[in-house]
Amino acid sequence: MRYHDLKKTVFSDSAPQSIMNSSSFKKDFPLLAKQNIFYLDSAATSQKPLVVLKQMEKFYKEKNANPHRGIYSLSEAATKAYENSREVVAKFINAKPTEIVFVKNATEAINLVAISWGKKNLQKEDRIVLSEMEHHSNIVPWQQVALETGAIIEKIPLNTDHSALDMAEYVRLFFPQRMSEKNSKYKKKVKIVGTIHISNVLGTINPINEMTRIAHQNGALILVDACQSTGHLPLDVKELDVDFLVFSGHKMFGPSGIGVLYAKEEHLKNMPPFLTGGDMIKTVSWEKSTWADLPHKFEAGTPPVAEAVGLAAAIEYISSIGFSAIHSHENDLTRMLHKELAAIEGVIVLGPSLKTARGALVSFDVNNVHPHDVASILNESKVCIRSGHQCAMPLHTSLNLAASCRASISIYNIEEDITALVAGLTRVKEVFRL
Amino acid sequence: MTMYAEVILEYAQNPSNKKALIQAEIISHDTNPLCGDAVTIYAQLQNNVVSKCTFEGVGCAISLAAASMLCEHVEGRTVAELTKLTKEQLLELLGIEVSYARLKCALLSLKTLKVGAYNFLATTNPQPRDADSTDAQRENENSSTTQRTFASTPSEALQ
Numbered sequence: 001m002r003y004h005d006l007k008k009t010v011f012s013d014s015a016p017q018s019i020m021n022s023s024s025f026k027k028d029f030p031l032l033a034k035q036n037i038f039y040l041d042s043a044a045t046s047q048k049p050l051v052v053l054k055q056m057e058k059f060y061k062e063k064n065a066n067p068h069r070g071i072y073s074l075s076e077a078a079t080k081a082y083e084n085s086r087e088v089v090a091k092f093i094n095a096k097p098t099e100i101v102f103v104k105n106a107t108e109a110i111n112l113v114a115i116s117w118g119k120k121n122l123q124k125e126d127r128i129v130l131s132e133m134e135h136h137s138n139i140v141p142w143q144q145v146a147l148e149t150g151a152i153i154e155k156i157p158l159n160t161d162h163s164a165l166d167m168a169e170y171v172r173l174f175f176p177q178r179m180s181e182k183n184s185k186y187k188k189k190v191k192i193v194g195t196i197h198i199s200n201v202l203g204t205i206n207p208i209n210e211m212t213r214i215a216h217q218n219g220a221l222i223l224v225d226a227c228q229s230t231g232h233l234p235l236d237v238k239e240l241d242v243d244f245l246v247f248s249g250h251k252m253f254g255p256s257g258i259g260v261l262y263a264k265e266e267h268l269k270n271m272p273p274f275l276t277g278g279d280m281i282k283t284v285s286w287e288k289s290t291w292a293d294l295p296h297k298f299e300a301g302t303p304p305v306a307e308a309v310g311l312a313a314a315i316e317y318i319s320s321i322g323f324s325a326i327h328s329h330e331n332d333l334t335r336m337l338h339k340e341l342a343a344i345e346g347v348i349v350l351g352p353s354l355k356t357a358r359g360a361l362v363s364f365d366v367n368n369v370h371p372h373d374v375a376s377i378l379n380e381s382k383v384c385i386r387s388g389h390q391c392a393m394p395l396h397t398s399l400n401l402a403a404s405c406r407a408s409i410s411i412y413n414i415e416e417d418i419t420a421l422v423a424g425l426t427r428v429k430e431v432f433r434l
Numbered sequence: 435m436t437m438y439a440e441v442i443l444e445y446a447q448n449p450s451n452k453k454a455l456i457q458a459e460i461i462s463h464d465t466n467p468l469c470g471d472a473v474t475i476y477a478q479l480q481n482n483v484v485s486k487c488t489f490e491g492v493g494c495a496i497s498l499a500a501a502s503m504l505c506e507h508v509e510g511r512t513v514a515e516l517t518k519l520t521k522e523q524l525l526e527l528l529g530i531e532v533s534y535a536r537l538k539c540a541l542l543s544l545k546t547l548k549v550g551a552y553n554f555l556a557t558t559n560p561q562p563r564d565a566d567s568t569d570a571q572r573e574n575e576n577s578s579t580t581q582r583t584f585a586s587t588p589s590e591a592l593q
Contacts, residue, residue: 370493377436
């Protein structure tokens, strides 16, 4: 089921109560089964199902060797396990295995593109367009490359109610008139657009198809940070037609230490290596080295094999449940979360209204209470939420907030998690005599 | 145990010493960008003794309560004594168990005050640097240099 079909069918109040109330998925997660906590911070990192832990343990117990090196059978088994994981990832987002580069996380993937593609392709006054709701991981690497190349960063602003990107302004960024205006600092074209798919703060789902079409019509590439959408919505890179897409394994039930860069093969072919050393070479002499074929050219050193196996197991776990069930469960709880929070006096909910589809997270601010105080008091009732600038300081500046609170939803959450949060917030107000 | 004891809330919500003292000899400002906390500490001196100490700032309850309690605590102390205040003393003053994640909130005002005190000492008592200085003076100078380096890197000021 593709996302657009999902949008038509599932963004409603229709989920069966049985799913919301039962802990049918919760029992798959050993940490949650053992600890009596209300975990509402899956957008930061998800908990891990037993199948993922088991597969990683099995790899170490049965197949551990250095892949791509040994001639012996065990090393071949490790190579197969690693490359099989790549195929699972490729299939998951409808890419070719040669287009999947394993990195340590999404941040590294963006650094790879910014440094490898950016330094080769960006020149003085070329423009990099980033959305105003970017996570630091999709801002700072571009700033560094802009410092070196002289490229200029421009932002796609938020709309007036801070719920989505201002698409008219996005289109305007490409207008050639801007470059011919007198004294315009914009003399060159937009070379690349960077955008988050689902905002980790606002929960906004950005219109990637439309943004990609506009970027491509104007000769720019597009990089999508899919950290908050992978594992929640089906992704098809061919349908989206994006040039680069990045995500982290640990936010989608996989282990930490592995992330994915998807890039169209034509781009990877033309990009110089990022990190260099062992495993990414074809030949090495004192005079020069030649590079391994794709995607190995971008994977220097012994790769995170067990982590790749864990990520593949996570994808298989997701597939076994199916996006339709995942989405329906998460969407219903997210709607409930949104409604409950908005009903509390003195709580301001950020992001789109209930009428618009949103990611499985809701950020909020409690009037006159610092988010860190909110999170500390909630912690006393075992409610785990994110508080702070959420790695999006520029966005918080635009929202005129120093920080905010965020509760995020995954398949293992149940109504009780939200009830506990709401009760905890009542306690926050009591403590602060509000 | 809760960090939000009645006394902490009282200090955070109704701090009697939250105001600017623009004529103060020590005015020190610092921020905790990760939290959005910001504090300015004002210490008015008489013969190098703090006669009045106030603060201004925004932040969480823990950081505001710590700032207010610290200002109260240091009145009557010498500037040299301010530089010797420790993290343990501040936590004792707060009287609550501060979780690891919230330590930086609790310690912001202490760090700010100590940096202010060090800077005050550095500008009012420059160390002799002539060639005839005795070994004792030189040693003194060395330790003072250490102290000043200490003060100019706020993250180390509390170690």
